[in-house]
Structure formats: structure tokens, C-alpha cells
Amino acid sequence: MGTPVNIIVGSHVWVEDPEIAWIDGEVTEINGSNATIITSNGRTVVAEISSIYPKDTEAPPAGVDDMTKLAYLHEPGVLHNLAIRFSLNEIYTYTGNILIAVNPFRRLPHLYDIHMMQQYKGAAFGELSPHLFAVADTCYRAMINENGSQSILVSGESGAGKTETTKMLMRYLAFMGGRSGTEGRTVEQQVLESNPVLEAFGNAKTVKNNNSSRFGKFVEIQFDKNGKISGAAIRTYLLERSRVCQVSDPERNYHCFYMLCSAPPEDVKKYKLGDPKQFHYLNQSNCYQVSNVDDAKEYLETRNAMDIVGINQEEQDAIFRVVAAILHLGNIEFVKGNEVDSSKLKNEKSVFHLRTAAELCDEKALEDSLCKRVIVTPDGNITKPLDPDAASLSRDALAKTVYSRLFDWIVDKINSSIGQDSNAVSIIGVLDIYGFESFKINR
């Protein structure tokens, strides 16, 4: 990336800065492979020539809307251009036909209203300011004109704004391909309405994002020969299972657990729940609340969203019984049993939680499945007791499996209620795959 050959005394350059990443300055001296630079904030810095980059002094003060127009396409040049545009409330910038979005972390409703959609409808790519509607519009037109399916990939680190972007893309596609005057709710409405349900079960508060999707999602919008939406399917990938039984400060488990603990008193009583602090799967972290989120309200809204996507009351009750059973399962503790390397339930409290979790199945079978392992041999099955640590591990494995199956079941249910069109002529797929975090220690 570096072009050290061009750097001479008097060159305007970018040099690394510990606080603001890159700072501009002027080279005042060159000594072997080092350059002395006076930065624009008045500091004198000595840096290796190979680590400094030329600055385009003729670049427009408001930046460029397509990064391919930059004289130097290097990291400081790109970041500087995005920063200037961001300071002018321009959160979108192109690099060729790729759209870069910088998360504004505040609502900008004027960017996404119906007037904006109307402006982008049919406009050539690059004719108007960079916008995700331009990407969606190009995609839709390519599908119609070339009679072929299209995909949009939304990628970025956690908290970058992928899910919000995906929702806006879907809104635009619904605006273009939505049917008007049909009876009942349209496919596109149903897809958008399924978001709160998926988020309740698949999103959690993380260090980077209070509403982080812990699964990847591929939304497939199906179109008929007239370019109208005729069906849709949501496919999910890689739900983060470990979160169900392991959370650490300042993160939370999946939203649905806290919602259920904050449900109206009759529901809390029915599922034998209470303060989230009582539950092992929730109290490993001290974070129980998310700022500006009312879990009690979210519970009612999730129930309402479930009604809308076609999950009936009986099914909703079954779903929440499973969620509650997982919390009870997590509170079952084990101590050493009478035999060597065996385990038994620790106390009456553990018996209560086992019994409650077992309301979904058989109590004895559940206890055996946690405290014993069945080994299949050619001579028949051998049952081996498990020590308390191994029993806790099998409890956690069960919780994770039950939760991920519950999640898959909910996704299937949403899909069957939205309805797929087996005669669809083409599809537009939007892939929103969750951001991977880079920690000092990756677990």
C-alpha cells in the first residue's frame, strides 16, 4: 500500500497516531529510512518512511462519494474520507458497487422515509447520493431485466448495523415488489413482523451491541413473473448455543429469558419463575437490564408478534414452558453420590427445579439422563454413573440442545406461516451473518 518512493521533504503525509489512528502532517527531514514529520496538531514525529502514506492535498474538502475517486486508496485515505462524510451526516459511501455504511447510532428517519424510496426508484446506480435503497433498487431491476436471482451480502463486525441494514433493504424490496390491495397481510409484512420474534430468541446484549444477533440469517424473498413478491423463507445459521448456559459481565443471555421473568404475575407464577438473579444461567453475569429496554413490555410485544406470525396461544405457551424449563434445568445442582464417581441431586431446591423442568417429560428419566451415561456395546447397553462435574456438563448440553431446537422450531413455524412459493420465478436473497468479535482471549 505504501508508496515510499514519492515521499520527500515537504510531502504531505499520513502518519499513525495512538489516539486518532492517523494524523496528517508535513515531512521536514529525511534521514535514511526515517522521516521527521510535523503533524497538523503541532507535534514532531519520527516514523519509518515505509509506514507513512502520501496525503492527497487536492481532495475535495467534503470528501468523495465513491472511494474509487480517491487519488490514494490506502487505509488513512479511506478512513479520512469516511470521517469527513460522517461529520456531514453522510453515512453512506460507495467503493465501486459496494456500499459502505457507518453506523450513526441515532435515528435518521428522513433517510428511510417513503419520499426517499420514491427518489431511488428507477434511478441509475451512482446518480443519487450513496444509499442502501440504490443497492436494493439495482438488485431488483437486475432481477427483472436479467430474469435471474440476486443476492445482497451484508457484512461487518458486531454492532456495525447489519441487521438494521437488512431490515431497510427488505422494506425497499417490499416497496418495489409488494402487492397492493390483496386480502390480509402480505408476505413482506409477515417477514418484517417476524423480526421481533427472532430477536427475542436469537438476540442478546453483548459488549458491543445491546441487541446483537447471535445467529446468521438468510432471507429469501421470492418473486413471481410480474416481479411481485410471492413468498419468502428465512434460513438461520450458527445460533450461538454456548450463551444459553454461559454468560459473563457485561453481557446477557438471550432476551426471552429476562422477558419471561418480567412477564405479568400470573405467567411468572405459572412457569414458577421470579427474579432472574435466582437462575444460574442468568446470574453468572451481573447484567440483568438493558438501558432503554423494558423486558415486561417486550414480553407482551413478543407475544403479540407471535400472534401476528401465526404462532397460536397454545404454541406460545409451549414455547415459554420450554424457556422456563431451561432456566429450571440450569438450577439443578449435583453432589457426590453413594457409589464411586456417581452423583445425585444436591438438595430439595434441586429436586424442585428438576421436577419443574420435568413437567415437559418424565422426572425419573430426566434425572437418569443427567446423572448417568448409557454406553452402547455389542453385548448390550451399559449404564455408567457420572460424577457431579460430568452431570453438570450433561445438564448444560441438554439445555443448549433444547434451546437450539426450540429456535429452529420457531423459525420453521414462521416459515410455514409466511408461506413459500414453489413456482417462484426468481429470488432476492439477503444474507446477514453476525459479526465475529475479536477478544484478547477467544473462547
Ligand SMILES: Nc1ncnc2c1ncn2[C@@H]1O[C@H](COP(=O)(O)OP(=O)(O)OP(=O)(O)O)[C@@H](O)[C@H]1O
Ligand atoms: N442505519 C442506522 N440508523 C440508525 N441507527 C442504526 C443504524 N444501523 C445501526 N444502528 C444502531 O446500531 C445498533 C446496532 O446495529 P445492528 O443490531 O444492526 O448491528 P449488527 O451489525 O447486526 O450487530 P450484531 O452482529 O451484533 O447483530 C442498532 O440497534 C441501532 O441502534
